[in-house]
Amino acid sequence: MHPHSPDQSPAPEPVGPHRSVDPRKLRADDLRYLLAVARTGRLVAAADALGVDHTTVSRRIAALEKSVGLRLIERGTEGWTLTDIGRAVSEDARAIEEALNRVVDTVAGQDSPSLHGTVRVTAPDGFGTVFATPALVRVRRRHPQLQVELITATRQLALRPSGFDLALVIGVPSSSRLVTERLTDYALGLYASDDYLTRHGRPETVAELREHALIFYIESMLQVGDLDIERHLPGVTPAFSSTNVFAQLEATQQGAGIGVLPAFLAQRAPLRRLLADEIDIRLPITLAVRREAVTHPAVRALSSALRQEVAERSAELIPG
Known part of the structure; x- marks a missing residue:
C-alpha cells in the first residue's frame, strides 16, 4: 500500500515477537x-x-x-x-x-449516547428488503448520525470476510473470523397464480411437478447449498430462473410457472399455495458478525433490532 497506489501494502521492517514499542x-x-x-x-x-x-x-x-x-x-x-x-x-x-x-x-449536551460512523450490512434480497430494512431504519431514526449501508445479494460469505460488519446469510457459514448465531428459520413453498392454474391445471402430486414450469434461482450461479433445488425437489429443473427473488415472485404472478418462494413474500401476493403438506422447506437465517466488529455499539444496536424484528413477525416467516 504505497501512498500513490491503493492496492499495495505497506511493508514494515520485520521484527521479533518481543520487540518493545515506545x-x-x-x-x-x-x-x-x-x-x-x-x-x-x-x-x-x-x-x-x-x-x-x-x-x-x-x-x-x-x-x-x-x-x-x-x-x-x-x-x-x-x-x-x-x-x-x-x-x-x-x-x-x-x-x-x-x-x-x-x-x-x-x-x-446529549442525555443519551448517540451512535456514529458507518455500518455495512449484507443480506439476501428478499429477507434484506422485507425484514432487515425496517430494523435498520428504526435504529437510524434514533441515531441520525449513524450511516447504514445495506447490500443485498443471495450468496455465500467468503471464508475471509471483508467489506461488511454484519451479514445475514441463508444457512450456517463456517469461518473462524465470524461470530454467528441462528437468527430465525423461514419457510418456502410452491406457489402459482390463478391464471397459471387455469391454463395448466393444478399438480396433485410431487411427481406431477415435472410436467410444469418451475421458477427458482439459476442453479449454475447459486452458491448457497441450502437453496439447491435438487435437494428439495429431485429431478425437477426450473424453466424460468433468476438470481433475484423479486424477479421470481413477479414471474410467478405473471403466470410463467410455479414458484418456489419464501412464504413471507408469496403471502403478500395473490398466489395459491400448492402441495403444502408435501413441500414445506425450512431454511435458517444466520446473523454473522466479523470478530473485529462484535463490540462496536452500532453493530450491537443493529443486531438487537434485527432480533426484535424477526421475533415480532415470526408468523410471516413460518406461517401456521
Whole structure:
C-alpha cells in the first residue's frame, strides 16, 4: 500500500515477537484509519468514511505499522483484511473511538449516547428488503448520525470476510473470523397464480411437478447449498430462473410457472399455495458478525433490532 497506489501494502521492517514499542511514537488518531479499513475492507471506502483521500489512509496505516513494527492489514481476494495482530490492535482501538464519541455527545449536551460512523450490512434480497430494512431504519431514526449501508445479494460469505460488519446469510457459514448465531428459520413453498392454474391445471402430486414450469434461482450461479433445488425437489429443473427473488415472485404472478418462494413474500401476493403438506422447506437465517466488529455499539444496536424484528413477525416467516 504505497501512498500513490491503493492496492499495495505497506511493508514494515520485520521484527521479533518481543520487540518493545515506545507508546510515545504511537499516534492514537492513526487507529481510526485502521478501524475504517477493518470495517470497509477497502481503502477508498475507508477514505470516504473518514472524509480524506485514500493516500492519506495508506500513509497513516503505514505509519502505524512502522510504529508497532508489524503488519496490521493484508490484501485478500475481496479487499483488505486484518492480520491477527491487526484484529487485536483494532479491538483495543475501539475503546478509544468510543471514548471520543462519548466526548462528542457530552459536548453536544446529549442525555443519551448517540451512535456514529458507518455500518455495512449484507443480506439476501428478499429477507434484506422485507425484514432487515425496517430494523435498520428504526435504529437510524434514533441515531441520525449513524450511516447504514445495506447490500443485498443471495450468496455465500467468503471464508475471509471483508467489506461488511454484519451479514445475514441463508444457512450456517463456517469461518473462524465470524461470530454467528441462528437468527430465525423461514419457510418456502410452491406457489402459482390463478391464471397459471387455469391454463395448466393444478399438480396433485410431487411427481406431477415435472410436467410444469418451475421458477427458482439459476442453479449454475447459486452458491448457497441450502437453496439447491435438487435437494428439495429431485429431478425437477426450473424453466424460468433468476438470481433475484423479486424477479421470481413477479414471474410467478405473471403466470410463467410455479414458484418456489419464501412464504413471507408469496403471502403478500395473490398466489395459491400448492402441495403444502408435501413441500414445506425450512431454511435458517444466520446473523454473522466479523470478530473485529462484535463490540462496536452500532453493530450491537443493529443486531438487537434485527432480533426484535424477526421475533415480532415470526408468523410471516413460518406461517401456521
